[in-house]
Amino acid sequence: MDQYFKSYEELDVHRLMLNDTSRTLAYKNAILNYTDKFKDKIVIDVGAGTGILSIFCAQAGAKTVYAIEASELAKMCEEVIIENNLGNVIKVIHSKIEDLDSNVIQKADIIVSEWMGFYLVHEGMLESLLFARDNFLLEGGILFPSVAKLYASPCQLSSMFQFWDNICGVSMKCIGKHYRETKSMKPEIASINKDDILADSKLIAWLDLQSISLSEINTLGNEEYVCICNKEGILQGICIWFSVEFPDGSELSTGPLDKSTHWKQTIIVLPVDVKVEKDEPVAFNLELKKDISEERKYNIKLILLDATEVEHEIPCYCYMTKCIVTRKYLEEQSNDTTKD
Amino acid sequence: MDQYFKSYEELDVHRLMLNDTSRTLAYKNAILNYTDKFKDKIVIDVGAGTGILSIFCAQAGAKTVYAIEASELAKMCEEVIIENNLGNVIKVIHSKIEDLDSNVIQKADIIVSEWMGFYLVHEGMLESLLFARDNFLLEGGILFPSVAKLYASPCQLSSMFQFWDNICGVSMKCIGKHYRETKSMKPEIASINKDDILADSKLIAWLDLQSISLSEINTLGNEEYVCICNKEGILQGICIWFSVEFPDGSELSTGPLDKSTHWKQTIIVLPVDVKVEKDEPVAFNLELKKDISEERKYNIKLILLDATEVEHEIPCYCYMTKCIVTRKYLEEQSNDTTKD
Numbered sequence: 001m002d003q004y005f006k007s008y009e010e011l012d013v014h015r016l017m018l019n020d021t022s023r024t025l026a027y028k029n030a031i032l033n034y035t036d037k038f039k040d041k042i043v044i045d046v047g048a049g050t051g052i053l054s055i056f057c058a059q060a061g062a063k064t065v066y067a068i069e070a071s072e073l074a075k076m077c078e079e080v081i082i083e084n085n086l087g088n089v090i091k092v093i094h095s096k097i098e099d100l101d102s103n104v105i106q107k108a109d110i111i112v113s114e115w116m117g118f119y120l121v122h123e124g125m126l127e128s129l130l131f132a133r134d135n136f137l138l139e140g141g142i143l144f145p146s147v148a149k150l151y152a153s154p155c156q157l158s159s160m161f162q163f164w165d166n167i168c169g170v171s172m173k174c175i176g177k178h179y180r181e182t183k184s185m186k187p188e189i190a191s192i193n194k195d196d197i198l199a200d201s202k203l204i205a206w207l208d209l210q211s212i213s214l215s216e217i218n219t220l221g222n223e224e225y226v227c228i229c230n231k232e233g234i235l236q237g238i239c240i241w242f243s244v245e246f247p248d249g250s251e252l253s254t255g256p257l258d259k260s261t262h263w264k265q266t267i268i269v270l271p272v273d274v275k276v277e278k279d280e281p282v283a284f285n286l287e288l289k290k291d292i293s294e295e296r297k298y299n300i301k302l303i304l305l306d307a308t309e310v311e312h313e314i315p316c317y318c319y320m321t322k323c324i325v326t327r328k329y330l331e332e333q334s335n336d337t338t339k340d
Numbered sequence: 341m342d343q344y345f346k347s348y349e350e351l352d353v354h355r356l357m358l359n360d361t362s363r364t365l366a367y368k369n370a371i372l373n374y375t376d377k378f379k380d381k382i383v384i385d386v387g388a389g390t391g392i393l394s395i396f397c398a399q400a401g402a403k404t405v406y407a408i409e410a411s412e413l414a415k416m417c418e419e420v421i422i423e424n425n426l427g428n429v430i431k432v433i434h435s436k437i438e439d440l441d442s443n444v445i446q447k448a449d450i451i452v453s454e455w456m457g458f459y460l461v462h463e464g465m466l467e468s469l470l471f472a473r474d475n476f477l478l479e480g481g482i483l484f485p486s487v488a489k490l491y492a493s494p495c496q497l498s499s500m501f502q503f504w505d506n507i508c509g510v511s512m513k514c515i516g517k518h519y520r521e522t523k524s525m526k527p528e529i530a531s532i533n534k535d536d537i538l539a540d541s542k543l544i545a546w547l548d549l550q551s552i553s554l555s556e557i558n559t560l561g562n563e564e565y566v567c568i569c570n571k572e573g574i575l576q577g578i579c580i581w582f583s584v585e586f587p588d589g590s591e592l593s594t595g596p597l598d599k600s601t602h603w604k605q606t607i608i609v610l611p612v613d614v615k616v617e618k619d620e621p622v623a624f625n626l627e628l629k630k631d632i633s634e635e636r637k638y639n640i641k642l643i644l645l646d647a648t649e650v651e652h653e654i655p656c657y658c659y660m661t662k663c664i665v666t667r668k669y670l671e672e673q674s675n676d677t678t679k680d
Contacts, residue, residue, distance in 0.1 A: 011519045015503065024508045055510050079514035163355065168364045170395050174419040179351045 014050055014073070020262040023252060024052060027114060030144065030246035031056040037142070037247070038062045042106050046097055046113035046132045047125050051077040051090065053112050058089040065089055066105045068132075070096040097132045111137050112144040118189055119266040120150050120205075120242035121220065121288060121298050130214055143209045145244035150220060151255060153201040154227050154282045155192055155239040157267065184269040187300055191264045192239050192256040198276060199227035201255070204240065204286055220298075222287035224310045228279060228318045235274040235282060237267040238302055268302045281307040281318035354390055354413070360602040363592060364392060367454060370484065370586035371396040377482070377587070378402045382446050386437055386453035386472045387465050391417040391430065393452050398429040405429055406445045408472075410436040437472045451477055452484040458529055459606040460490050460545075460582035461560065461628060461638045470554055483549045485584035490560060491595060493541040494567050494622045495532055495579040497607065524609040527640055531604045532579050532596040538616060539567035541595070544580070544626055560638075562627035564650045568619060568658045575614040575622060577607040578642055608642045621647035621658035 018024060031038065031053070038060035045054040048067035054077075057065045067090050069077050074094035081090045093104065111132050117124030133143060160183070164176030205220040229235075241263070243253035254263045268286075276282060283305040291297040308320065315330050316323040358364060371378065371393070378400035385394040388407035394417075397405045407430050409417050414434035421430045433444065451472050457464030473483060500523070504516030545560040569575075581603070583593035594603045608626075616622060623645040631637040648660065655670050656663040 011515065011522055014515075015519070018507050018512075019503070021508065028508050050512060050515060052507065052510050052512075076515055076518060080510070080512050083511050083514050163359070167358045167392065168361065168368050170392050170420070171423050172358075172390060172392075172420050174423050175351065175354075175390060175416055178416060179355070182351055 016262050018050065018052065022254075022259045022261045023114070026246075026250065026252035027053055027112075027144075028056050030248050030250045030252075031060050031112070033250065034246075034248045035060045038110065041109040042066075042138075043110045043112055044068060044097075044105065044108040044132060044136055046111060046129055047115060048077050048092070049073055049114075051080045051092070053114060054081070054090045055084055055086060057110070057112055058086045062089065062110075064091065064106070066108070067092045068097050068100065069094060097128050097136070100136075102135065105136065107136055107138045107141075109138055109141050110144060111141065116148070116242065116244065116263070117296070118263055119187065119240050119288070119298075119300075120148060121217070121290075122187075122266075123296050125296075126217055127214065127296070129209065130212070130217075133209070142247050145246045145252070146209050147245040148205075148207040148209060148242060149203060149245075150205040150207075150240060150242050150288075151201040152204050152221075152225065152238050152240045152284075152286055153256075154198045154229065154235050154276070154284075155237050155256075155267065156196045156198060156234045157192075157236040157269065158196060158234075159193070160188075160190070160269075161236070180269065181271065184271040188237075188267045188269055189264050190267055191260055192267065194256045196233075197239065197256050198231060198233045198235060199229045199282060202227055205288075218290045220288040222285065222289075224283060224285055224305060226281050226283045226307060226310060226312050226316070226318070228281055228316070229276045230278065232275075232277045235270065235276045237269045238284060238286060239265050239267050240286070241265045268300055270304070274304070277319070279317065279319035281312060281316070281320060281323075283307040283310045356602050358390065358392065362594075362599045362601045363454070366586075366590065366592035367393055367452075367484075368396050370588055370590045370592075371400050371452070373590065374586075374588045375400045378450065381449040382406075382478075383450045383452055384408060384437075384445065384448040384472060384476055386451060386469055387455060388417055388432070389413060389454075391420045391432070393454060394421070394430045395424055395426060397450070397452055398426045402429060402450075404431065404446070406448070407432045408437050408440065409434060437468050437476070440476075442475065445476065447476055447478045447481075449478055449481050450484060451481065456488070456582065456584065456603070457636070458603055459527065459580050459628070459638075459640075460488060461557070461630075462527075462606075463636050465636075466557055467554065467636075469549065470552070470557075473549070482587050485586045485592070486549050487585040488545075488547040488549060488582060489543060489585075490545040490547075490580065490582050490628075491541040492544050492561075492565065492578050492580045492624075492626055493596075494538045494569065494575050494616070494624075495577050495596075495607065496536045496538060496574045497532075497576040497609065498536055498574075499533070500528075500530070500609075501576070520609065521611065524611040528577075528607045528609055529604050530607055531600055532607065534596045536573075537579065537596050538571060538573045538575060539569045539622060542567055545628075558630045560628040562625065562629075564623060564625055564645060566621050566623045566647060566650060566652050566656065566658070568621055568656070569616045570618065572615075572617045575610065575616045577609045578624060578626060579605050579607050580626070581605045608640060610644070614644070617659070619657065619659035621652065621656070621660060621663075623647040623650045 043065045048069040054067040078092040115125035164172040202225040285303045287301045315327040383405045388409040394407040418432040455465035504512040542565040625643045627641045655667040
């Protein structure tokens with residue numbers, strides 16, 4: 001556990017996160033657009049870091065904000081609060097939320113937290129958030145954000161592997177092969193060019209943070225997904241990303257079509273290329289499972305499936321005869337109904 | 341020592357270096373512009389890595405190239421050589437140059453090496469290069485590159501610290517202060533904006549690789565330098581960088597005015613700001629000293645000096661009365677001489 005807090009003490013990490021204005025402004029806007037809900041309320045900021053979200057809450061009119069920060073950064077958070085003259089509203093507490101005595105702080109009307117890790121759950125603080133919710137949120141209280149969603153989409157990785165084909169005139173395809181083997185062994189954090197997304201995304205997990213239980217986050221996904229390619233290309237990986245939604249209806253989304261964030265996207269790289277055509281179905285099972293031995297880690301399992309052997313949606317817009325026939329039948333039925 | 345080779349096995353590092361086309365093309369052009377020197381010659385490539393420099397040498401007409409690579413990458417180097425059909429010219433040898441038996445390879449006419457680390461000597465392979473020169477280079481043989489130079493210049497770091505003044509409306513100057521303390525404790529590798537260079541650079545070290553001895557590289561610099569600011573600004577660090585020169589006269593330079601490279605520049609960050617004016621002299625002592633306990637590491641010592649108390653060049657173009665007077669005197673003398 002020491003290791004975890006050590007890495008967060010590195011100021012460069014916080015500089016990177018604060019420099020991610022998509023992230024910071026999404027929270028700022030969601031909080032400041034919702035001042036009627038914050039006015040005179042008790043707020044807990046779980047994993048306050050440098051204290052920036054606590055400050056937004058205070059600016060939105062909160063009566064008291066408890067900025068809970070487990071790492072040594074708590075001292076710096078305290079300094080930031082003082083620098084912004086908010087010491088009367090924001091109380092910095094240097095503790096893990098799990099270690100906090102219930103009489104140290106009041107129960108809160110709102111819990112704010114930026115708990116998301118890479119591909120939502122990798123080294124994130126979701127468990128701490130749920131602990132805070134279960135122990136320190138008043139009945140009817142709200143979470144900021146309140147919903148998290150995980151998406152996946154087949155993609156190609158043109159720049160990642162073509163690189164080795166010609167380096168200043170020298171062919172290094174053999175290294176490209178080793179490089180790909182390495183890359184297919186663990187999730188790759190990278191920004192995917194939107195032109196390299198081959199199909200509309202599938203929703204892999206929808207977490208209602210207000211109600212989801214700890215046991216429900218042990219496994220995410222683990223279903224059969226069928227994506228229909230909207231162009232021809234080379235299937236080289238499954239790209240995953242997340243979004244979170246705030247109670248005011250606004251959203252922070254980290255997908256390949258969104259403004260870039262420090263989370264980028266995560267790619268599960270396939271060991272070999274698969275050529276795909278327009279309207280071709282790509283079927284896969286994707287599972288994120290909490291590691292038993294390593295807290296805050298998830299193992300990702302991706303299995304490409306034979307698209308002819310899995311259930312497609314009805315109607316499905318892929319090029320398979322079965323789906324075309326079903327689609328036509330449904331269209332005719334719908335036309336008949338319209339005629340009636 | 342194991343640690344060192346481990347890090348070089350990481351393919352991402354090699355991808356980064358190969359993707360640094362300033363670097364790769366500087367070698368390629370220097371070698372291929374000099375084919376008359378390479379034709380039918382014996383070449384040793386010290387620290388061959390992926391083998392790309394060995395391939396350029398073979399393309400330039402070398403009879404035999406010994407690609408010496410100590411890390412596990414030697415296997416991949418071998419594959420690259422075969423992929424490029426140069427197995428008859430290039431012999432990959434999986435060994436440290438220091439462990440190589442003198443009868444395993446012939447002495448060479450040319451030693452090629454990309455041995456430079458951050459600020460030239462940090463985790464570089466200069467010692468191995470000199471070992472190769474002393475043990476495996478024929479008399480009259482040449483080194484590629486043959487000269488290395490280290491430069492330093494006063495600079496400001498506007499983007500590095502201003503960042504904390506206003507983060508989405510929140511002031512974090514207190515963190516900026518801690519951040520700066522952290523940054524002033526070890527050399528910072530970063531790309532300096534050319535507008536942030538405050539004065540012409542000073543040559544800190546000039547290494548004639550053909551002749552320099554091992555003991556001469558124990559300490560670089562350690563003299564008093566006076567730079568004259570060519571603009572007003574805030575002195576926040578001393579920026580250092582290097583260039584290497586090839587026997588054909590071409591150069592690979594990694595300064596703030598050059599095309600960017602993966603070495604970027606290195607900044608010794610001052611703990612506090614110093615306002616400087618145009619024509620103001622900035623005096624400092626900069627020393628790079630080999631670490632006794634850690635091979636391939638150098639410790640950097642920077643001392644800012646009182647510019648009024650150190651010797652200035654003659655003539656010196658700074659604003660100090662002494663220098664103005666001297667300059668005027670010399671100009672008058674020169675005018676007198678012209679009249680004669």
